[in-house]
Amino acid sequence: QVQLVESGGGWVQPGGSLTLSCVASGLDFNVDAMAWYRQRPGEERGLVATITFDGDPGYMSFVKGRFTITRDNAKSTMFLQMNDLKPEDSAVYYCNRLPHVTWGQGTQVTVSS
Numbered sequence: 001q002v003q004l005v006e007s008g009g010g011w012v013q014p015g016g017s018l019t020l021s022c023v024a025s026g027l028d029f030n031v032d033a034m035a036w037y038r039q040r041p042g043e044e045r046g047l048v049a050t051i052t053f054d055g056d057p058g059y060m061s062f063v064k065g066r067f068t069i070t071r072d073n074a075k076s077t078m079f080l081q082m083n084d085l086k087p088e089d090s091a092v093y094y095c096n097r098l099p100h101v102t103w104g105q106g107t108q109v110t111v112s113s
Contacts, residue, residue, distance in 0.1 A: 002027055002097075002101050003104070004094070004104035005024075006105065006107040007021050008020040009107030009108045009110075010109070011111075012085055012110070013113055014087060015084055015085065016111070019079060019082070020079065020093055020095075020107060021077060022077065023075075024077070029073060031053050032098070034095065035048070035096055036048040036093060036095055037093070037094045037096060037100070040091040041091075045094065048060055049063060050069070051069045051071050055070070066083050066085075067082050090112070092106040
């Protein structure tokens with residue numbers, strides 16, 4: 001059974017930083033491409049960043065240069081380092097496989113002054 005547990009969200013002022021973590025179980029993590037998604041209020045969930053099984057990252061334009069996605073295959077864990085956060089980054093952030101499977105609870109990120 002797939003289980004995805006996101007953590008690390010919280011409140012931060014504009015320009016601040018947060019690091020999100022995702023622990024995955026029930027996946028073939030070492031060979032699966034993974035991704036971070038987010039859902040902003042009133043919007044559908046969308047892609048933020050991707051990472052191949054061997055660590056090659058990809059980013060949506062609105063986070064490129066500010067966010068960094070990494071993974072630790074030995075620990076079935078993925079990270080999202082978020083810098084220079086903006087109010088429009090406020091959302092619930094989710095991790096998942098590419099293509100996605102069942103969703104976890106997500107972690108709330110709120111950026112405001």
